[in-house]
Amino acid sequence: MTLGMVFATGLAATSVAAQDVTLRGASMFDEQHAFTKTMQKFAELVNENYDGEVTFDLRLNGELGVESDYLTFLQQGVAVDYTIMAPSNMAKFSPSIPLMDMPFLFRDLDHWNAALSSDVMKPLEEELLEKADIMIIGYTxxxxxxxxxxxxxxxxxxxxGHKMRVMGAPIQAQIFSALTAAPSAIAYNEVYNAIQTxxxxxxxxxxASIQNLKFYEVAPNVTLTRHTITVRPIVMSGKTFRKLPEDLQAAVLKAGAEAGTFGRELESSEDAVKLQEMIDAGQIKVQEFENRDQLLEMVLPVQNEYANSLGAADLLEAIRAK
Incomplete structure (x- = not known):
């Protein structure tokens, strides 16, 4: 059976032969997006650290769907072997994991980087693997x-009362409800039309996503709440990972960690640049949020209650202490 035939039957394109492996990745974005560049770096690093033959088949521009589709594919071990995902989109299988993506969790970039460079997220990684059979191999x-x-x-x-879209994890809606907005979970690929209509x-x-998907065409006003510094795990299907030879597994784990560091540096440095590009092009108007410190005070009880409900109060304190 050829690799093409394997994919045609809906299986992830991973050969069991140590010297003949194809791994399929998925990105909702084009080749210029930081996620895509990070996954390309991951492939490069795997090949640098593995003596066998590995082919990476990275599908772009949402060819394989959106993150909710990737989640199902990864959990079932079909069609997608690796990708980068928002933690909140994995709440369906792992209720605690949106904690790492909770609004107002990180004080600044230094705090964010310290947390992701440590093992403080390990309990969430273990829950995701146990409940969804999805491995976190790096953080971008x-x-x-x-x-x-x-x-x-x-x-x-x-x-x-501002009617706004949030990601599907309940904590996202709880945070913005506490700030008196009117949040609702809408599929990402429906956001443009939902604003338009x-x-x-x-x-x-x-x-990066505002620019890449041209959301400024329907929503040109950017308010600098700076409520989240994104955590985007690089993930692999556990079913795929277990099929790989041990030396390739080691190469994947090493490459995932290093690609995560690469991606964090890339995206954090690009963020302000892309915002300025849209300002200079007249695509967006930017303003500060008045009395932003008040927002931080308003969300603290919600964050604490959410962590307590998950039995993760100690984890939240550990993250805050980094």
Whole structure:
């Protein structure tokens, strides 16, 4: 059976032969996006650290669907072997994992990098593997998420009742509800049309995705809430990983960690650049959020209650202490 025939039957394209392996990746974005560049770096690093033959088949521009599709494929061990995903989109199988992507979790980039360079997220990694059979092999991210809206939002009065899209994990809606907005979970590929048709008035995202998917066309106002510094795990199907030879498994783990470092540096450095590019092109108007410190105070009880409900109060304190 050829590798093409394997994929045609819906199986992830991974050969059991140590010298003949194909791993399929998926990205919703084009070749210029930091996620794509990070996955390309991952492939390069695996081949540098493995003596056998590995082919990487990376499908771009949402060819294999969106993150909710990737999640199902990874969990079942079909069609997608590795990708980069938002933790909140994995809550379906791992209820605790959105903690690492919770708004207002990190004080600044130094705090974010210290946490991701440590093993503080290990309990969440173990839960994801146990409940979804998905492995975290590295951490990328680094985009700063802000509010993007059709009309300007300057302060809490403007945010009150604001109909906005959030990711599917309940903590996302809880945080923005506490800030008096009116959040709802809408599929990512429906956001553009939802703003265009008035179903929502905005959402939250980082500069790279705003630019890549041209969200500024329907929501040109960016408010600098800086509520999230993104954590984006590089993930692999556990079923795929277990099929690999031991030396290739070791190469994958090493490459995942190193690609994560590469991706964090890339995306965090690109974020301000991409924001400025859109400003210079007249695509967006940017303003600060008045009295942002008040937002931090308003969300603390929600964060604490969420962590307590997961039995993860100690983990939250460990992250805060980094």
């Amino acid at each position: 991210g680094g985009g700063t998420r802000n509010l993007l809206s059709k009309d300007p939002i300057a302060n809490l009065d403007d945010l009150n 008035g179903v929502i008035a905005g959402f939250e995202n980082e500069a």
